[in-house]
Amino acid sequence: MVIQLLLTVQEAADYLKVSKSTINNLRKSGKIECDKTGGNIRFTYMDLLNYCCDIIDAVYVECKLSNIYLDKESSEVIPFEEGNIYRIINENKIGISLFSRRYSKLARFSKKEFKKYFIAADDTQIEAIGCGVAIWG
Numbered sequence: 669m670v671i672q673l674l675l676t677v678q679e680a681a682d683y684l685k686v687s688k689s690t691i692n693n694l695r696k697s698g699k700i701e702c703d704k705t706g707g708n709i710r711f712t713y714m715d716l717l718n719y720c721c722d723i724i725d726a727v728y729v730e731c732k733l734s735n736i737y738l739d740k741e742s743s744e745v746i747p748f749e750e751g752n753i754y755r756i757i758n759e760n761k762i763g764i765s766l767f768s769r770r771y772s773k774l775a776r777f778s779k780k781e782f783k784k785y786f787i788a789a790d791d792t793q794i795e796a797i798g799c800g801v802a803i804w805g
Contacts (some may be wrong), residue, residue: 675705682741683716685765685776686758686786694719699744720757720767720774727756729766729786737775748785 675683680700681691691711694700701715734750748754758765763778763798767784777785 674705674712675716676707677711680716683713683724683774684720684758686760687776690758690760720755727788728753729756729788730754731785732787733785735785737777739773739775744773746773746775748775754786 677688677691678694681688684691692698695709697770700711700719703710703712716733717766721781731750731754735748737746737748738744739746740771748766748768754766754768756764756765757774761774764782767774
């Protein structure tokens with residue numbers, strides 16, 4: 669028997685490094701699966717990872733300068749290696765979240781750090797604006 673840890677909306681938001689309203693919008697639009705038990709909304713880690721891996725029209729970036737990301741909450745170190753390709757998961761006023769499949773973790777970079785360490789994977793330029801990522805050639 670497999671026991672799955674169920675996460676609240678706030679815990680899911682913390683894990684994906686987004687706001688609660690973003691989680692609720694993704695849930696309402698059907699982009700993230702969830703369970704409703706007794707009027708409470710709950711997510712599994714698999715629900716969140718499936719969302720990260722199944723984003724349509726994902727934007728990919730290449731790491732141009734090796735660096736490490738320290739997750740302040742868990743104190744885990746996630747290396748980002750030069751030449752590797754990463755997927756942009758979310759962008760907002762605070763920064764840009766990237767997903768590392770190798771470590772199954774999200775990392776949030778400020779826009780200044782992002783521009784220092786990453787370039788568009790397909791030789792296009794990336795301009796972070798508003799609540800999305802705009803790309804042009």
